[in-house]
Structures are given as structure tokens and as C-alpha cells.
Amino acid sequence: MDIIVDQLIEEFQLPLHNPVLIFSLILFIILLAPLVLHRIRIPGIIGLIVSGIIIGPAGLNILEKSLFVDVFSTIGLLYIMFIAGLELDLNEFKANRNKSLLFGFLTFAIPISIGFPVCYYVLGFDFNASLLTSSMFATHTLVTYPIVSKLGLSKNLAVAVTVGGTILTDTAVLVLLAVILGSHNGGLTFDFWLRLGISLVLFSAFMFLVIPRIAKWFFRKLESEKHSHYIFVLSVVFFSAFLAELAGLESIIGAFVAGLALNKLIPHSSALMNRIGFIGNSLFIPFFLISVGMIVDVSVILSGPMALIIAGTLTFVAIFGKWMAAWITQIIFKFSKGQRKLIFGLSSAHAAATLAVILVGYKAGILDANILNGTVILILVTCVIASFATESAAKMIIRNVDDEESLHLSYRAHKENILIPIANLVNIDKVLDFAVLIKEKKSTNPLSILTVVPNTSEAEKTIIKAKEGLENYINEATASDTNATIMATIDFNAASGIARTAKEIMADIILLGWPQKTGFLDKLIGDKMESILQNTEKTLFICDFEIPLVNHKKLILIIPPNAEFEEGFAIWLHKIAKLSIELSVPIDLHSTEPTHDAILKFAKDNKVTLNLNYAHFNDWDQFMKLTEHIGDTDIVILVSSRRGYISHFSQLDRIPQRLERSFPSMSKMIIYPQ
Template sequence: VYSYPRLTRWFFKKYNDNITQFIYVLAMVFLASVSAKMIGLESVLGAFYAGLVLNRYIPNTSGLMNRIEFVGNAIFIPYFLIGVGMLINVKVLFASWTTLYVATVMSVVATLCKWVAAWITQRVYKMDKIDRSIMFGLSNAQAAATLAAVMIGFKLGIFNEDVLNGTIVMILFTCTVSSIVTERAAQRIKLNLLTETANSDKTGMSKIPMPGNYKKNRTLITVSNPVTAPALVDFAVLMQPPFKKKDSELFALHVRNDNSAGSRAIGRNSLDVAISTAASADVKVTAIERYDLNVVTGLVNTIEERDITDVIMGMHRKTNVIDSFFGAKIEQLLKATNKMIVINRCFIPVSTVTRIVVYVPEKAQFETGFARWVCSIGSLASQIGCRAIFCCHPDTWPYIRQILRNNKFDIRAEKREMNDWDDFLLLANRILDDDLFIVVSARRTSVSFNSQMDELPGFLQRYFARNNLVVLYPGQFGNEVPVTSTIDPLSNDITAPPSELWIRIASVYRRIILFRKRFTQRKRTKKIDL
């Protein structure tokens, strides 16, 4: 409990390769098994305990978890079941009535106890009979855990062969009953949902709780090079709500304005890396390679063509002193589209994050994309298994909590009151290196925007330069500024606001011109007087 989390976090930060991480997980499980055997316990207990500790650092939708489940389901579990089954003497089942008697008692007691537990839960929480059937059906089946416990008892001499053989019969009986009950209860739930949908269509009010206020997820991931593509794809996969997996689509986009062989090779390599990273997590990604006037134009055109709902991109890195924190392209993209924009900069793997700290501006609940970004952060926290701390206004917290409850995100959500913009600076001393700091910003035309947000890039550059940072712009309704340019768009940005240095130079230039005009006017007036 003490050494494994620290060692795992350090290893995952240093090595991002899925194969290396998979070998590390196997080594830790085998080490725990050997350690348990050395202190007099069964090795399976050590492996089980190691899995409980390591599960926190392996998200369910990651490529590493996909490999672990595949190897476990294809090799370890079948070998375990076959190995246990080879120890059973089939002749004992028919040699005497003792084995059948033990099997009958074990099956009846196990099934009855599960039904009583489901019935008590139904009464306590005032549920329906269908809910009780679902709980009973899903919990009644006995399989690998029961076999492991009985095998340990058999080796220690606690149980005899009758109990071991009766356990096999109990597993066969409970699994059969569980499958039948669950299937029938699921059909009844589906019929009830269809009935409620029909009634809601007649009354105009839907009784079925919908996950958020949106029907689809079409995420666009911008990849510029093969180095940053895997981290962006992993982040995008973790942000997908689990209840919208079937309706979610991921697109990987690479935009180039150069038709040379080198640019083509970089684009294709970046897209191949993105596809392979998503495939390792059993997620499909549609690759898009685009030649356009500039990056922003290609992004906007792809957003409109594919009906994109949110965009995930890497954070711009400053190339000179005059360059802005976000970069001209991102600032231009924010004006050109009203979709949700997520700008990511993580120095460590997302799976090793210990906390997610979210700064929420005042009146954020009135934005159009409020429910979407709350569900995305809820999905990210639930997949990683860490707690989420929302630093928000007291009026905004009830809406965040209600959305998390309605969509059944089982996360540890906490509130920190933020009543003033000055409280934002206090977070600089509270954000740790293993935290993920998410700043929910706003566009100028949005309800939650205030004039102090113009200082946000400077604050982030000054106080959060070494932290894992995500800047999120919620989706909203409004007019979009078309992106058009007849000159080189990569060297100039027409629609971006001028920098402070350029404003000062322009003001000095205007003063010089004004002084020259006044000086020439004075000369002319003197000549007229003479």
C-alpha cells in the first residue's frame, strides 16, 4: 500500500510505452505473489491485493487496461479454471449421496442469501421489484473468487473433496440462475422505458433521465507531430462519457499548408500514431489529413463538415518574447467557432494524476455548453479514479453537483468557494506537481466573461508555468467570425488582437505625426501674419 503507488507513479511518468508498462504490471503482480507465499499466505492473495492497489493507476479505457484484460481473459483465467477442474474427481459425484447433498445445501444457501440481500436493499432504498431482480441476478453468480477461496481451504485441510466438488455444482447452478433472471429483468426494464417514452411523447415531458443536455459526441483531436499525438488521444478517450460510448466519434486531424514530401510524411506518421494509440484502447479513430490555406482554416472547415462538438488540441509553446501565451492560431480559432475548445498541456501521464482542480468562473451555469464540460470532467475523474475539486461561486456549485448526480458519476467531488478574482492567485500555492489544473475560461461574447479574464494568459504563464494545465472554453451560441486571408497566414494574423508592444509603437508613431502637423501649421500661420 505504501511502496507500490509511489513506485508506479514514478515508473509511469518515466516510461510511457504501453508494452513496458504492461511488463511492469506483471512484474509487480508476480512480486506480490512471491511475497505473499514467503510470509505463509497463498500466492493468489498477493496477486489479488496487488491488483487492488494498481487498479487506481490504470484507467478502464486505456490501452494498458485493454492489454491486461485480454491477457487475463485469454490466458490466466482459463488456465486457472482448467487447473482447478483437473483436481476434481468426477467419480466422487456419483459414488455417494454426500457430495450431492453438500452441493444442494451450498447452492440453496448461496442463492437464498443473495436474494435476501437484494430484498433488504430494495426495502431500504424503496426500489421496484425489477431493481431487486437485477441486483439478485447480477450478484448471484459464483465463479473465480469462490473457486480461489475453496481451493485455499482445500489445500489447508479445512475443506474435503465433497466441498470442493460441491462448489463446482454450485457454480454451475448459480451462473445458470443468474443468467436467466438478469435476462428477464433486463427485458422488463426495456419495456418500461419504451412505455415511459411513449407516455412522455403524449404529455410533452420526458420522464427518462437523459445524460446531460446533448445527444452526440463528435470530438476532433488536432495532431501536429508523432510525439504529442499519443497523450492527446489518451486524454480525449478519457474525457468521453461512458454512457455515450456508442454515440461518440473521434477524429484525428492533421492540417498542412506545405505539399512537400517531408510534410506529408510527418502528417501520415502523426495520424498513424494516433490510430494505433486509440486502437490499443479498443477505440476507433477516423484519420483526416487536410491540405488547406492555414491551420485555423482547415480546423474550421473540418468542424463544419464533420459536425464536430468539441476540439482537443495541445497548448502552444512560445517561440519568442512578443508571442502570446496561447498563440495567434488558438486566439483566431476561438473567434472562428463557438464549439468547446480544450487546450491541453500535461507534463506527466494523465493516469498518474492525484487530483483534478477545476476553476469555474462566476455565472458559468448560464453557458450553453455547461453540462457538456461538466460531464467531460466527471468522466475524466471517474476514469482516472481521483477526486475533483471545483473552485467556483456558491451559486454555481448546486448545478455542477446536480449534473454529476443525474449522470451517475461516482467520483469524489468537492467544493471550494471562489468569490473574487483575487482568489485565483491563491491557487498557485495549492496546485501540486501531480495535480491537473483545469481553468474554465470564457469568450468575450459569453455571459460568464469579465474584463479580468484578459489577464488570464499572463497569470497562467507567471504562476502556473510548471503545472499540468488544461484551459477549457465552453461551447456557446453566437456569431462566428469567418477566417479569410490573402497573405501568408502563418506569418501574420489579421483577426488576432494586436500585442501591447505594437500598441505602444503605434501610439508613439501617432504622437510624432500629430506633432509634425502642429509644427507645420504654426509655420504657415507665421508666414500669413508676415
Template sequence: MTLLSSLDFSLPLQNPVIIFSLVLFIILFAPIIFNKIKVPHIIGLIVAGVIVGPYGLNLLKRDSSIVLFGTVGLLYIMFLAGLEIDLAEFKKNRKRILVFGLLTFIFPLVFGSLASYYILGYGFLSSLLLASMFSTHTLVSYPIASKYGVIRNRAVSMTVGGTMITDILALLILAGIAGMTKEDVSSAFWVQLGVSTLIFVAIVFAVFPIVIRWFFKRFDDSISQYIFVLAMVFLASFLAEAAGIEAIIGAFFSGLVLNKFVPHSSPLMNRIDFVGNALFIPFFLISVGMLVDVTVLVKGWGALKVAGVILVVALATKYLAAWLTQRIFKLTKTEGTMIFGLSSSHAAATLAIILVGYNIITGETASGEPIRLLNEDVLNGTILLILVSCGVSSFVVEGASKKLALDQDQEETNTANEQVNEKILVSLAYPDMVTQLVDFGIMLKSKKNDTSIYGLNVIDDEIAASQHTGTSKKIIAKAIAHAAASENSIIPITRYDSSISNGIVYTIKEHSIGDIVIGMHKKADQHTFLGTKAENIIKKIYETIYIYKPTQPLNTFKRIVVAMPPNAETEPGFLHWLKKLMMIAKEAGIPVNFYGTLATNDAVLKVIERSIGVIKVKFTEFSNWDDFLIFSRELKLNDLFIIVSSRKGHDSYVSQMNKLPYYLSNYFVEQSLIVLYPKQLEAGINMGNIEQADSHLIETITEQFGVIGKAGRFVRGLFKSK
């Protein structure tokens, strides 16, 4: 038993249990305290780091454990930036990203070099290295933008992309100057750096996707998937360092690669966000605060002068770059403010450059003191810059995020033209398909509307026994737990009925369900491909039905292929299913290939052009459903095949659809597919019938009024004659 008197309470604290407990209490209470006084929680964590650090109360030493967790937190921020970014929007804005990246690098570099050379009196190499530090920035305030849900705004995407450009260029300058001081920079050095960088990029973007897809196909355990994701992030970071570039570049690139494999509404994404924001990122912010030495303010005018020049030049040039970017690309004022806020904070790369410069010895004084490339005044001024710039960044991003979030909500409200309260029903019959069906149901969930997801399991009461009831409870419990892992909820329904299909039909009608997800039964063949239950539902229900056969997880698809019948655009449910499909493609970040007639493809294109957001689409003319087997040659194993079908007697129904069970059960056995039945009017009442009925009604009324008119004229004639 350990006595209290035997515990070591000397400062800085040495007991790992006490140290970790103190850090956790800081992570818990610092944001709460600072939020009450309207200060961003990030500032609270940095200030807490200042207070407990070696230059404050000296409660904690910035030892290897703090450095380790701080490094993990920094890499985690860069990884999240790549993971959460909208890839389609990122590609769309690549020219803007390049322009902003160059502006936010060149302005600080030029003005910083001039200020360092002429105002501070440093030499050329010292001025250039110090100015390159001004050019870098760290996305310290990115978690604030993430909290407000504006990370997919173009301003955020531009800043994240610009961060990569400016940090790479600044670190290249650092490598060159470090080599020049050692007199070993030659053309071979730059060739080696270029080749190693190309090899690194090739491994991350060509090899990593193959490994990631293989793993996700074979392992669905949540813990294993999370550990695997972290392993890939830090492997990419290590490979970046091995290639001679900064580890944060590797973390960001790994996020870009994993972007397609981690849907934003998935349980895995929820775990990634939770662990990062609860532990790793706060550790990084506390470690940044522990670097700050507030005593530089009383160490003489030299340190204050350097700190003042560093602060003014660093913030002013970043503001100038953001303002020019806003004017050049006609962004809103709030977006320009967001760019400045995210790009104004200095931390990781800044500190790395300064520490390298501080440790480079260029000579000795007469008394034997080392002459450093960057002296102690620069080091202290930079540490002060970290504190002030992170504070400015946090306040600015907080304000801009609030405005962008309000604008985004208003825009979504104005553009939303679907029902306010959507209801999705997921029919759960097979235990091994529960997670795939629930994932698909969540993907259908609209972010704009109030959407309810129902999980239904129907028990045939004629054969119901205790084992069937137990299986039903396990299925429902599994669905609820899986949805909860992604912070979604499922409304469970267990129903006893003499017919399973009738149980599903009556549940749909009772709850006014709009979208129905049904798993394709396991013993599908050419005679009973959809199954008698699904066929009965299709006959009795005219809402949108998705009959899903998953052979691999949703996040491992490379492409969606959609086969559309002629006149698909004339069906009442056309706009609804198309918007749902676009939402899934955007969420998963995968392209869509549409196969349809010229008229149908044109209608799809017009809808996509009017929609908010960007997805990569391709159109191929296809109208001969007798030649349906061309898809067996076009489709690849990692494609999701969606067949837009139709109920008999409606505009888009073609007789060749009767052959679909034969084709799909014989030639598409290993293919993941969805047979989609769009929302339609009651049986036999299609748009053509309505138009004909309206025309007939108008003709009848006209004829009746014509008869009445003739009778009236005859009566009036009789009265006149009298």
C-alpha cells in the first residue's frame, strides 16, 4: 500500500498518474471556464498550457510524453483536414487553392525578408529563414470550423489546400538553408529530394487505396478499423519524413486517401472525431501553450522589438493575402475573414523552422559564445507569436464560423423543396445484413430535413416461437447499436403478422413512410429473384423502394453505375430518387455513370447542374434493354450497380424488365446492386393517363355546356316570339 507521505509532489510533477489526471482535468474544465467568458475553448487550452508549463507554475515538464501526444495531436488535425474536406469542391477550387497558397507564401516571405533585413538588421540567410516562418501557418482553429459544420465551405477548402502549398515551400527553403550552412547543398540534393517525394506520393495515392479497400472488405470490427486508420496515418507521416518533407504533409495526404473510405455519417467517422477532439488535439494545444515564455516581455527592448516586428508582419501579410484572395475570386466578406482566421495561426511548422535556425551555429564570438543563425530574441518573439496568433485565429474563426453556419442554414432552408419530415423504413430480416442495410438507410437520411429512420422486423405469428422472438430482439438491438455508433437513432418496430409482406405494407402505411430499404433475399434465383415478399410490397406500395444486395461495404465502392429506362424522367418519383442518389455519391465521394436515353440523360444533367454541391458524373446513351448484358462487361467488382425499374402500367416500364431476374441471378452474382422502384401514383394511373383523363373531362364538360347553351338560346327565342 502506498502512503500519501511517500508520494512525490515535487515540481515539476513526476508521477504519471497525477500528470495524466491533471491533463484530463484541464481538457475537461478549461473549455467550460473560457466558454462562459465568450472565449474560444482553444484559447482556454493554450492558456492552461502556459499556466501549468515550465514558464508558468511549473506543474508539468514538457518531456517526451507531452511532445509525443502533442505531435500526435498536430498530425491528427492535418489528418482530419484531409478526411473531412469535400474532395469534389477541393478539385473544383484547385486553381483558387494554388493562387491563395502562393499569395499567402509570397507576401509574408517578401515583406518578412525586408523587415528582418532592414529593421532588425539580420543577414540575408537569417532574414530569409525568418520570413519563411511568417509564410507558414498551422490549422489550429480548424476544430472550431468543424464544430460549426462549415468545413465544406470553399473558403475552408482553399485554406486547407493553401496550407499544404505554403508549408511545403517554406520547408524546402528550410532544407536549402540548412544545407547551405553545412556546405552540402548541390544539384544532387534537390534531385534526391524530388525523387523521394515522388516515390512517397506514388505510394500514398496508388498503394494505400488498394490496401485500405482490401482491409475494409475483410474486417468490419470497429476497433480494428479505427486502429488500422491510425496506423495508415502515421505510416504516411513516417514515409513523408523519410522522403525529406514534413510529417504533417503525410498526415494530410493520408486523410485525402481515406476520405472516400470513411463516410461522414459512419460510425468510424464518429470514433475518429471523438478520440481526436477528446484527447489528441487538446494535448497538442496544451503542449503549444507550454512553449510560451511570457517573461520575454520583461527581457529588454531587444526582445520586444523583435516580437513586435514578427507579430505585425506575420498578421498583416496573412491578412493581405486573404483580402486579395477574397477580391480576386469575389468571395463574400465572411469567407475572406475565414481564410484570414484559419491562415493566421502559427505553431508547428513555425516552431520547427525557428528551432532549426536557432540550433545552426555559424561561428563564435571573441568570448567563445556561439553565433546562431537566429538568436534568442527571435526564438522568444516566435513563441509570443504562437500565443497571440492562435488567439487572433480562434476569435476570428469563431465569428466567421457562426456567420457561415447561419448563411448555410438559410441557404438550405431556401433550397429545400422536399417534405419537411422524411421517414425511412429499413426492413431487417437477415442478421448478417443488418449493418449494411442500416448504413444505407443512414446514407439516405437528408441533412436538411427532419428525418426519422425506422427499423422493422416482422415475425410470422403462425410460426412464431421463442427462438424467432429471440432472433428478432438480437436483430433490432444490433441495428440500434450500429446506428448509435454514428450518432444516429433508429426507431425500433417489432411486428407480428400472419404475412411478413403485409406486416411491412401496413407499417409503411401507418407511419407514412417515404423510402423503403429491403435486403434482397439470400436464395434469389431467376424465378424468385426479388422474393415473393418484396414482390407483394412492390404491388401494394407506390413509394420509393430500394431492394439492396450488398456484397461489400458501402465505403469500398469505386463507382456507381445507374441503368435508367426510357421515360424515367417522367415518373413522379424521378427527382426524389435522383437527389437521394446524388446525396449518397457526394457523401461517399465516388463518381456516377448514368446509362439512359438522350432525353433521360439530359434531364438528369439539368437536375445536377441546379443542385448545390459537386459530384463527378458521366453519361452514356443506352436505350436497348434487350442488350442489357452489356453491363456484365462494363461493370467492375468494386462498382455499385443501380437498376432503376418500374411497376407495370407506368410510363417508364419496358417489357424487357421481366427478364431482369434471369440476367441478375445468372450474370451479376458477385455484383453489389440495388433494384430501385421510384415513387409512382396508384396502379394504372400514370402521367399519360392523367393527361388523357383531363382531356376527356374537359371535352365532356364542353359538350355539356354546349348543350345547355343551345337549350338556353331556344328558351330565350320562345319568350321573344311571345
């Protein structure tokens, strides 16, 4: 026993040296840091860098910089730059190339023009350090692009211009990096410029003329060997990085160019792209972000005012430079205030390319620890500011769009598809009754009743048993002239099975039963309902009917501000209006005036008769007062919103639990619009 204890003590001596234990620790951090920080709305990239600071030599000294860490860190750095080149939309760039080129020039030149004098004269850096640091201000990473995509503005001209400008500014910064390193190592002689010019020409010719032809041949010859495709792509990335070093460039330039060279051969929605993103985002890139945190020395930041002054100055200059570029772009192209704010939000986040440039400069001895630490703080601040700015700008643009057709039903009624996942048979009859009432009679698709069974050796028997249990309810649905079908799928996780099936059958609406009570661990790592919300974008009804539907006397409809701007507004409103008509019950509406006006416009445009009683409501801190006059035969219908969407605000996330605690035996429904 003593031997085992002594061995454990030896293995856990700090810093850790056992590669298996080190790898296990890194994986646990990659797993848990984003999950925990997601709960408090902190971007995962920040959590991983902070984790690296904590476990690094300057933190708790759990890990030290080693060859093992350096190898994975280098792979992650190259992977980031490769994906940056691969994900750029070259077609979008071509369509708006003149505007993108001008914005790319502005967002490159303005931050450098502001940053260089500040670094050289104010902060007292030498010439190379000033130029390299100011070039870092010119980079940007499209960290907030998913926000724009989620809100349906990815086709907006301001977005296209910003995305296109990313190609120019990041490429220019990487070429400038090569020049600065050349100057640092031997001076900008004629031989240097000649070698750099020839190297760039030969390297570009090989990457853009030879590599795509080899890749096409390889993908065609080994079409069925899907795993080989990924290995081939990975080989190209690292070989390109090696060739870039031979050419006197940085390896990150080679990885970035490899992404551009393979861009057209790897569609963004392909299985290969999914594998590239999955493995990179799951392992290599998080490893790199943790290693960046390990380099940070907190004691340097806390050692005196100079470190904080440098960090504050770098952050201010980075934000101001990007704002100026966005403002001048707005003036030149006559963009709206919302579009200017959107350009700033998309282009102000510093992450991947910034880390790459600063890390290379730090390792080359051009930059010191103060600049590295200040850059990490800059990344933390700009990612947060960019997130808020992008979301605010996107909502501003949506509000200002005057689209007269926006309140018409946007999907074809004869193709409507409703998915009903069943976890247990409790109250399934009431959920099916609700589905039958709201289903479009013109739709040729049956109601799809889904059961997800665990992937075990008993899976087939479980499917048969589940189907047999649902047969009686199918008969009841058929009796009402509504077709229904039973579906079964095997998955380790019920939520992923539901999300996958919803995509496979292209469901318009998903009906779910009320979630069961969850424990602390479920709340920490995300329960089934939250997982479904994150992985599906369709209209979601979460239902809890305590009495038969026909016994209800009133619908209490509570809607948040800006709900009329959500894409699925017309869909769920049409279903609630249909339910009101089918049950012959009135709707008591609680919302703001603009939402009320939008509902009346919807009714007029779609020739829907609404039995509506309206009361103004916008005090969500006093939400529970609305429920004081609700009877046992009423249905409370709360229209909520997914996080990040235009009508979402923090109180909405807490109301379902408050409803459950206060009215466990009352009929209620929560709607998450498409």
C-alpha cells in the first residue's frame, strides 16, 4: 500500500511530467472550461486562455513548457491559420471585391498608422517591435460571425465587405511579419528582397497551381477512402508550412495559404470540412489556446503600472483603429449606422491571427513579456466588446428593415412536417391532440412520432417495444383523419438523436413534453432541452397540458419585445391562432404596442380571425403578477427566444423554472421561434 501511495505522490509532484497525466489534464480542461464558462456567458476562447494562465509556470505551476506541449501548440497554431484560409468565402469576396479591397486597405492601414506612433513614441518600443505590434492591430478574427449568421444577416452587404476585407488584411499582415523577421535577423538588404520576391513567386505558384491539381486527382482516385481525405489535407497543411519556412516565410503563412489553395475543393457543408473543423476545434486549437495562457506571466502584469499601461494602451488603440476604419467605410459607401456598427463588431475581435503574429514575434525575441501579456488582455476585452457590438448592430439592422411581406407565412403549408419526440407515454395523448389541432390539413406529411433508444445490445428489442407502446396512439390520430408514423432512432444521447432526426426529415415544428427536474450536474453540462435548443433552429413548442385541451377556457399569451422580428414569428402565431379557433377560446395578449400592432397586421395579411383581448406589458421583473388572475382552466403560453436572438433577454431564461415552481399543476406552454 505504501508503494502505491509513494508512486501516486511521485506522479503528482508539480510540475507534472507524466505525458499521459498531462494529456488527461489538458483534455479535462478542454472539456470543462467552455461548459462551465458558457453558463456565465463568457466566450470559450477566453476560458481556455485563462485556464492556461492558471495551470502554467506563472500560475499554479501544474504544467511547464515542454516539447510535448510545444508540439501540440504548434499544430494548433497552424490549424487555426489553415481554417482561417479555408473558411473564407471567396465567391463573396469576388462579388464585392472592390468594396472589400477598399475596406481591407482601410482596416489594415488605419490601425497601423495609429498604432505605430503610439508604440514608438508613447510606449518607447524599438522600430521592429512597434511595427510588429501595430501590425497586430490590423488583424481581426471573425469570432462574432456566428451571431450574424444566427440572426439571418450573413447576406448583408456590410457582412460581405467585412469578410472579404479579412483576406486582404490578414494576408498583408503575414507578409509584413516576414519582412519584420527578415529585418530582425539580418537586415533588409537587396539579397533579402530578391530572395523574398522569388520565394513568394515560387511558393505561390506551387500552392495555387500544383497543390489544387494534386488534391483534385487524389480526391477523385480515392473517392471512397474518406478517412484518407483528411490525412491528405493534414499532410498538405504541414508540408506547406515547411515549404514556407524554406522560402524564408513563417510557417503560419504556409498554413494560411494552404487553406486558400484548398478552399474551393472542400465545400463548407461537406463531411470533410466537418471533420477538419471537429478535430481542430475539439483538440488542436484548444491545446494552442491553453499553451498561450501558459506563456502569460501574471506577476509581470501585477509588477507595476507600466504593464497595465501597456495593456490598456494596446487595447484602446486596437479598438479605436478598427472603429475608425468602420466609420470611414460607412462614409464612403453610405452605409447605415447599424451597418457601420456591424462592420466594427465583426472586425474588432482579435484572436487567431493576433495570437499567431504576437507569439511568433515573442519567440523571435522582438517582443517582450509586457507586450505578450498586454495582447492577451487585448484579446479578452476585444472579444467581449465585439460580441456585444455585433449583436446590438444586427438587431438594429433587423428593426430598421421595412419588409412588408415579413408577416406572411414563409413556409409551404402542404409540406409542413411536425416532429413529436416521445421520452415516455405520460400525457402523450394530450400532446398528440394538440398536434392534430394545429397541423395543416393540406400537408401531405404525417405527424412523425419519434422515440430515441440507447445504443446498446438490446437496442432492437427496445425499438420494437417502444413501437408497440405507441400503436394505440397512432390509431387515435388516424381516427381524426390525421396521418401519423412512428420513427425510431438509435443514439447515445436523446437530444442529439432528436436534433439529427429533425434535420433528416426537415421538420418545421418540434413538439416536446415538459422537461423533467434536473440535478446539479445536468444544469452544469446542459440538459436535454438546452441541447435541443442549441442544435435545432426550427420552431419549438414545449407543452404541459394538465387537463384535456377541450376543457380549457382561455389562452394567456405573453410575448417579449421584438418578438415580431424573429423569423418564426408568423409560424407560431398562426398555430396559436389556429388553436384558439379550434378550441373556441379567446386570447389574452400581454405584450408591447409594436408587437400587438404586428399581430393585428399578421391577422389582416393572412385573413385570420382573432378573438383578442390586449393588455400592455413590458415589466418583466414583475412577470409573476400576470399569473395572479389565471384560472385552472387557462393555458399560459410564454413566447421565449434562444440566446443571442433579437428578442432574447436574461429574464426569459428564468421564467420557465418560476412557472414550474408556482404552477406545477397548471397547463402551460413555452415557444421558441425559428
